[in-house]
Amino acid sequence: MKHLVAKIHPADNVLVALTDLPVGTPVTWDGATVTTTEAIPAKHKLALQPLAPGDPVTMYGVLVGKAASAIGVGGRLTTANLHHATNSYAEAGQRPAWQAPDVSRWQERTFLGYHRADGKVGTANYWLVIPMVFCENRNIQVLEDALVKDLGYARQKSYQPQTQELIALMQAGKSVEEILSVDLQAAESSRQKARLFPNVDGIRFLTHEGGCGGIRQDAQSLCGLLAGYITHPNVAGATILSLGCQNAQVTMLQDEINKRSPQFSKPLYIMEQQKMGTEENMISAALRQTFAGLMLANQQHRQPAPLSKLCIGLECGGSDGFSGISANPAVGHVSDMLVALGGSVILAEFPELCGVEQEIVDRSVDQETAQRFSSLMKAYGDAAVAVGSGFDMNPSPGNIRDGLITDAMKSAGAARKGGSSPVVAVLDYPELVTQPGLNLLCTPGNDVESTTAEVGSGANVVLFTTGLGTPTGNPIAPVIKIATNTPLAKRMPDIIDVNTGTVIDGEETIEQAGERILEYVIRVASGEEVAAVRHDQTDFIPWKRGVSL
Secondary structure (H helix, E strand, C coil): CCCCEECCCCCCEEEECCCCCCCCCCEEECCEEEEECCCEECCCCEECEEECCCCCEECCCCCEEEEECCCCCCCCCCCCCEEEECCCEEECCCCCCCCCCCHHHHCCEEEEECCCCCCEEEEEEEEEECCCCHHHHHHHHHHHHHHHHCCCCCCCCCCEEEEEEEEHHHHHHCCHHHHCCCCCCCCCCCCCCCCCCCCCHHHHHHHHCCCCCCCHHHHHHHHHHHHHCCCCEEEEEEEEEECCCCCCCCCHHHHHHHCCCCCCCCEEEEHHHHHHHHHHHHHHHHHHHHHHHHHHCCCCCEEEEEEHCCEEEEEEEECCCCCCCCCHHHHHHHHHHHCCCEEEEECCCHHHHCCCCHHHHHHHHHHHHHHHHHHHHHHHHHHHHHHCHHHHHHCHHHHCCCCCHHHHHHHHHHHHHHHHCCEEEEEECCCCCCCCEEEEEEECHHHHHHHHHHHHCCCCCEEEEEECCCCCCCCCEEEEEEEEHHHHHCCCCCCCCECCCHHHCCCCCCHHHHHHHHHHHHHHHHHCHHHHHHHHCCCCCCCCCCCCC
């Protein structure tokens, strides 16, 4: 049965509207009835008690803001009457005992993955083509044009027939008004050519704007990120194009590869333009070696692997007021189940942990882990303030429109993706996950930068929750898009893989939704395509370690 409102934590002094509430609507929770004094849109919050200026507002059991002006019982919380506020945090207190979920039904389950020489298992099998510096992006594009279509990897829908139809209408004398009113239908692309290498999921071209200029630390971070992709279990091998004089030297990349995989044995073909001379020399060599690498990659096949070989990245983007009460806690349950099964989980987006620091500190397995989190969090926050910003400026206009009106409110809901298991490690970008359990990774809140980083740190599947809808994908790891609400899932079915609006609709519990997501993860890890892969959505943005929220 669907309720009108929800109270997330017993200590909260606000309710969340689960549907649009007109002015004068009586709502009941725990025997108390509150009547709305103004219209409350779905996903927004109404006061359970009168709030004077300066009074704390609590959601998820933590401080998410303070009243900027008086708010009456049943009144709506807005950016005009509420401002960002969080509690301070200190050293860890008594660490709570973790009650792992019952995962007996999944103990013997497997997925079909690609087993690598280092013992890791991939959920996909890609070949990478990577420039060491932005100067090589054009040559990367030349290689892409030469390889993708003829090898059977071109899959995007063509809209060119629409342009041809518009040209014909103009030539027939149609007016601007008639052109604007015509109903164009996207023509389906011609039948996809059969893949020459059926066991290779694709060739990914990781163009970027880095590698030179900036500071040397940018080059080091970029090489670390690229090494994370090259050594990733979803990757069979790589072709590298270097100009030769850039800050991001090939030797720097090789050092970063050795840090992550001392016994690295994948095919790695490196070409330097300033040594090879003409473009034709380099492109021809790159084509030959890439083709040979694809022949080797095609010899690999999917084989059963335990779920402990999964490393799941947790991400949210286009969040709304339902994110923290449907999709994020459902993903949190998946996180706890995977940890209980011996797998690894990555929770990132440090600006979206603002306000829940004490919980993270208390969940850390030891003081060293807690201290590293606190240090990275403080340094990040201080850097944002130093340039005239701050974590309080994190919510986007879309977040605010759909009920996330302070960063602390957004963060408290975003953190629920991490479940309740202990924090076993805190990593600084672009470090690699090396142990099972819940790992924290310092990244921006920006969707693509964070997703790019999580995969570079080892995530072989990403769970991405969204309340507003976003097509974000990744070049090598399947990004499962999870809707927080049913209207979104119905409105944008081409980009949504899983709907957890069923929790809001009263059709299932958070635990049931989480179990449904885990079953889907197993299918995806075994090769079932997600929407982002079908759309060839391969977003890749390295973080330059400047302030990015």
